[in-house]
Amino acid sequence: MASSDVLKLSILIETNSEKVDLYYNYLKDRGLMDYVDDLIIIGHKESGIRIDKSHNYPNTIAVSSITCENVVSLLGQIKFLSTII
Numbered sequence: 001m002a003s004s005d006v007l008k009l010s011i012l013i014e015t016n017s018e019k020v021d022l023y024y025n026y027l028k029d030r031g032l033m034d035y036v037d038d039l040i041i042i043g044h045k046e047s048g049i050r051i052d053k054s055h056n057y058p059n060t061i062a063v064s065s066i067t068c069e070n071v072v073s074l075l076g077q078i079k080f081l082s083t084i085i
Contacts, residue, residue, distance in 0.1 A: 007075075007078065009082060012039070013036055013040070015040075015041070015042065020039050020041070048085070049061065051074065
């Protein structure tokens with residue numbers, strides 16, 4: 001939410017084609033689609049900052065999970081990367 005509201009960044013969620021509806025319904029039921037711009041299929045090339053479990057792409061923040069303990073750090077990293085790309 002902070003990335004889209006405060007930092008004015010687009011939020012994309014990457015998933016496989018079989019799970020698009022699952023993610024969409026999950027996010028919509030919780031009012032989170034207000035903060036997500038699109039669901040994209042794995043392999044779709046999109047430039048920008050990526051949060052992932054490993055560094056497979058440029059501008060990736062590697063983290064095993066997003067938790068309340070690391071969200072402030074992640075937002076700081078996102079803010080920093082958004083100023084240099």
